[in-house]
Amino acid sequence: MTTNIPTIQASPEEIYDIELEHSLLEANAKIAAANRKALDSHGITAIDFMGAIGSGKTTLITKLVEKLKPKLGVAVFNGDATVSDDFDGVARQQAPVVQIATVNGCHLDANVVGKALKHVDLKKISLIFIENIGNLICPAEFPLGSKARVVVISVTEGPYMVKKHPHMFLGARIVVINKSDLADIMGVSIAELTKDVHTLKPDIKVIATSCKTGEGVEEVAGALLAV
């Protein structure tokens, strides 16, 4: 463009920058906030559980329901790539279970959790456990509306779980190191794993558990009631 032309019109090869400032995580965050509001209005605490496949999330949740069900109304949302039947243990205790099959998804998002909330009687429960898909990478970016996040790892995953997947632990309130009865056999130090978690964030509560011997399960239950 030359200065002697008073009207300005762009030629096709000209380029304009347009500021958008559009957050890509906002859509999920908004639904998560709406879920949280619905939960808060019913006095319900939701806790989401993350961890690798086989770390013991389902077994831990089953044990926690066993401990807490007599005291309060507990429901469980089980996220899985397909519908699984490993929640028989929870169902046997008459706790409502909602299966969330993500089919091809690698994480739960706030939208599917919002849908699951419509399938339980919110007046009858005060605690919801949400089991995320067994994956240590994807779910961290997608808050669900829960009050606290628990990351479950196990000693059988080796000594470098925290060093390998640090992002997952940054948003956790509680980290459970499961299968503690196998620590010696695996040659994995629970103290080292704990130190790694605290390097990332010093106020995370770390609890060693064994769902087999029952070690630490009571402590996890107590920590969840305190969030």
Next chain:
Amino acid sequence: MHEFSIATQILESVLEFAGAHPGAEVAAIRLAIGELMCVEHEQLRFCFDSIKGGTALENTSLEMAAVRAVVECPHCRYQGAAKYWEDAQAAPVPTLQCPRCGKAAAAIEGEDCAIKSIQLSGLHYENAI
């Protein structure tokens, strides 16, 4: 592959914007990706490139910039760059441990993933404003 969900969101929101500005071609989309987010830049590019074919963004490129983590400490009031964990596998990662007093800090930057701006070509100037 949460990169796929993010790529889908980018495509949908920019297509919506482009639809409201007929005649314009989106040359580039500039993203700011927080380093506390576990978003792989190359995977995101791959996902975006795989789904843009056949849409109005077929020739659009992604430009990605990392946003450094900034933390705030409720204990000692430190505010600034995060402390990095050099020992982590792969690259050093930002932590939420206060670099000054060592207690737990909160992230105030580096936790978002956003479209900062888009670059349009072929747009009439008066429509651009």
